[in-house]
Amino acid sequence: MTFRQFAVNNVLRNKRLYAAYFLSSLFTVMVFFTFAIFAFHPAFLEGSMRSEVLYGMAVAGGIIYVFSFFFVLYSMSSFLQSRKKEFGLLMMQGMSTKQVRLMIFLENMLIGFFATVSGILLGLVFAKAILLLAENVLVIEETLNFYFPLLAVVLTFVSFMILFICISFFVSFILRTRKLIDLIKADKQSKGEPKASVLLSVIAAILLLAGYGIAIYVKGMMVVIAMLPVVIMVTIGTYLLFTQISVSVIRRLKNNKGIFWRNTNMVLFADLSYRMKDNARTFFMVAIISTVAFSAIGTLYGFHSFLTKGLTEGHPFSFTYTVSEDEKDEKFEKDIGVIEEALKKHDIAAASGTVDLAYFKQGDGEVLITKASAYNQLAELLGKEKVQVKKDEAVVVSDSNKVLASNEEKDRLLDIPVKLSDGTTIQPTRMRESSHVLPEMYSYYIVSDAAYEKLPQPERTETSVAWMAEKGQGEALAQAGEDIFNQIGGFNFASIDFTVYQINKVYGPILFIGLFIGIIFFVSAGSFLYFRLYTDLDDDKEKFKSIAKMGLTEQEMKKVINRQNALLFFAPIVVALVHGAVALTALSHFFDYNLVTESLAVLGTFAVIQIFYFAVVRHFYTKQIREAVF
Helix, strand or coil, X not given: CCHHXXXXXXXXXXXXXXXXXXHHHHHHHHHHHHHHHHHCCHHHHHCCCHHHHHHHHHHHHHHHHHHHHHHHHHHHHHHHHHCHHHHHHHHHCCCCHHHHHHHHHHHHHHHHHHHHHHHXXXXXXXXXXXXXXXXXXXXCCCCCCCCCCHHHHHHHHHXXXXXXXXXXXXXXXXXXXXXHHHHHCCCCCCCCCCCCCHHHHHHHXXXXXHHHHHHHHCCCCHHHHHHHHHHHHHHHHHHHHHHHHHHHHHHHHHHCHHHHCCCCHHHHHHHHHHHHHHHHHHHHHHHHHHHHHXXXXXXXXXXXXXXXXXXXXXXXXXXXXXXXXXXXXXXXXXXXXXXXHHHHHCCXXXXXXXXXEEEEEECCEEEEEXXXXXHHHHHHHHCCCCCCCCCCCEEEECCCCCCCCCHHHHHHHHXXXXXXXXXXXXXXXXXXXXXXXXXXXXXXXXXXXXXXXCCCCCCEEEEEEEEEECCCCHHHHHHHHHXXXXXXXXXXEEEHHHHHHHHHHHHHHHHXXXXXXXXXXXXXXXXXXXXXXXXXXXXXXXXXXXXXXXXXXXXXXXXXHHHHHHHHHHHHHHHHHHHHHHHHXXXXXXXXXXXXXXXXXXXXXXXXXXXXXXXXXXXXXXXXXXXXXX
């Protein structure tokens, strides 16, 4: 058997250890290849979105590439630790350090080559499905037909082979600068009783609570200012949480005889403190990476929701056309004709209403004051509740814009009376929460028709026409909106369906790319846990063999393994979910927009994925130990 055959056989004999490394690398290659397919697709190279896609591809590819480098480094570290006995045996048989380095280099290149080729092949298999998905998510006019992506294949293969070559040389460099015997004996050295500092534990709690408190308390632009110090505090606090607080908690549980001596808790806690010490850095890394994934996807999804839902809520009509009194004579009839013609062209059934918007001098600025009949006309068009206003009453409607609005502005109008032309005033008595009826962003007054006639001459007047189309005509409305926009421009005209379409068209690639990068981060975090778990597999087999001789049953063993694995998988993920929830709460404060639904969707999805991943890994892990012990 040649030396190369020996290296190949080593890989084949360690399929279990290399499985997660290989599959994760394959997935990373496939995602990178997917972006390359998009970037070099003829529809993009010749279409209007070429620059956006190429830029997104460059950013996403760079992130994936850099992250892949560190991911493979970590994988190789786990690989070296788990094969310490094998290295010791080979050196006893006469293998030199140089040959060990060469063997590791060949093994890593073999894994890298097949992961790259398999990732490209798998990407080709699912290329059409991915292109169809992207065609809908990206909201593009071009059809993404399947093509053979030769440039994407070459770019992906060359890029990742260079990456694996660099990683292999880097690992060889590490082995040259350290004695191999130190690597072999690393797990054999006495770990000692894990200790924790009370001071550092207190500091960790203070940092986390302070970081959470600041993130939840600040609002508006203060969120951006507070972001960097909060990230630093939470990151340091997270590291100390796993290295200090977790050890302190476990030691207290071990000192509690009522808990420690109950059932199989002795077996669990006796080894748990050492596991927490060994896994602290892994937990920290997984928690931070997962938090980045949660926050990135949550931010992209939340911002998209904020833009689209916020606009839809603030502009409930299908079309609105507003013109000032000065321009009404020369533009009004012509533009209205263009809009009506577009509605007929696209077979859109819509009801319309016309109102005059009069702005009066109130305090330091201008405020819209409308009469109840005008308000109720558009409210009826939308199917919303009408307002009843008494003769000597004024109602304040809160602003429909949640970013430009402020509570002080809303409250201020309640304190300012409406002045009539005869010198009398009407004091506002109540506030009506924003019902998004009139096309006005800011707070305004509603008065009775009789009181409206007594108002002084307005500072300016606008005429607004609103159309409300029947449901189920979204695509036709977007096309009609585009036609109208191209003819009369967008200064006086607004089409919510066309606006949302434009946002989705621009934002789609960002959301699509961000989603894939977030998934890569999360899958990689799960792979780190897999490596950490299977590094201890041989030790767990020996431990449970010894305990089984003293009477440990199979069910009791499963119970202990399930608890150990649950802690390994869910401790960092729970911390990351809490971090992510706080980050998304801060994001909602920045936008002044409720993101509870979006946050639950993102965090819940990742939690379900982690539960499924845990169930699969636990099954096979328990099966291997059971076969070795019983």
